[in-house]
Amino acid sequence: MTYSYEWLIEPHVLYCAFKGDLNGDELLDASRDAITYYRDGDASVKIHSIIDAREVQSYPFFNWKMPSTKESQQFRQVKNVGWIVLVTRNKAIINLSKIVRGVSRVQFHTTDTLEAAVDFLHSKTAHLDWKTARQQLL
Numbered sequence: 001m002t003y004s005y006e007w008l009i010e011p012h013v014l015y016c017a018f019k020g021d022l023n024g025d026e027l028l029d030a031s032r033d034a035i036t037y038y039r040d041g042d043a044s045v046k047i048h049s050i051i052d053a054r055e056v057q058s059y060p061f062f063n064w065k066m067p068s069t070k071e072s073q074q075f076r077q078v079k080n081v082g083w084i085v086l087v088t089r090n091k092a093i094i095n096l097s098k099i100v101r102g103v104s105r106v107q108f109h110t111t112d113t114l115e116a117a118v119d120f121l122h123s124k125t126a127h128l129d130w131k132t133a134r135q136q137l138l
Contacts, residue, residue, distance in 0.1 A: 003030045008050065008133050011041050012082075013121065015137050017052045024060040038078040046082035048125060050117045053088040076105075083124055085117040086110045114138055 003026065008015040014037055016030065034049065041047050086097055089112045101108045111117050118138065122130055 003033075005033055005037060006134070006137055008137055009128055009130070011045060012048060012125070012128050013133070014047055014049045015052065015134075016049060017055070017137075019055040021058045022053075022056050022060055027060060035078060038080055041080055043080050045080060047080050048082035048121055049084045050114070050121065051084065051086045052114060052117075053086060053090070053093065054114070056088070056090070059090070059093060081106060083107045083109060083121060085121055087114055087117045088112065 002020055003016060003018045005014060005016050007013070014034070016034070018030070038047055084106055086093070086108070088094060088110065094110050097108060097110045100106070109117075109120055111120060115138075118130075118133075122128075
């Protein structure tokens with residue numbers, strides 16, 4: 001599995017693409033990397049994320065790695081997390097994301113196309129200059 005983070009609109013919208021077979025260790029590493037982006041960002045600026053999981057072949061349903069208590073506390077301490085939009089067609093992940101929405105303080109949305117993800121975020125962040133978005137990522 002590979003994943004990458006890049007700014008779609010720096011420093012406001014982060015784009016993360018996952019590809020291949022996802023395992024628990026890599027998912028945990030990706031979460032740690034995301035926390036680094038949030039923590040290194042301006043605390044007064046909400047950072048929104050698009051997580052593109054359309055090219056994930058398999059998920060670690062039985063090998064899910066949970067963050068340590070310290071890592072969970074670090075994520076909860078991050079105050080500049082904006083909307084997280086997951087792009088996937090996997091029904092099990094969509095259903096799991098409904099649970100995440102219900103039990104976390106994170107604003108979370110799922111959609112099945114990248115265009116719908118951008119449209120959703122655009123509707124929530126009209127103050128951003130979407131003309132500056134790095135179109136090559138989309």
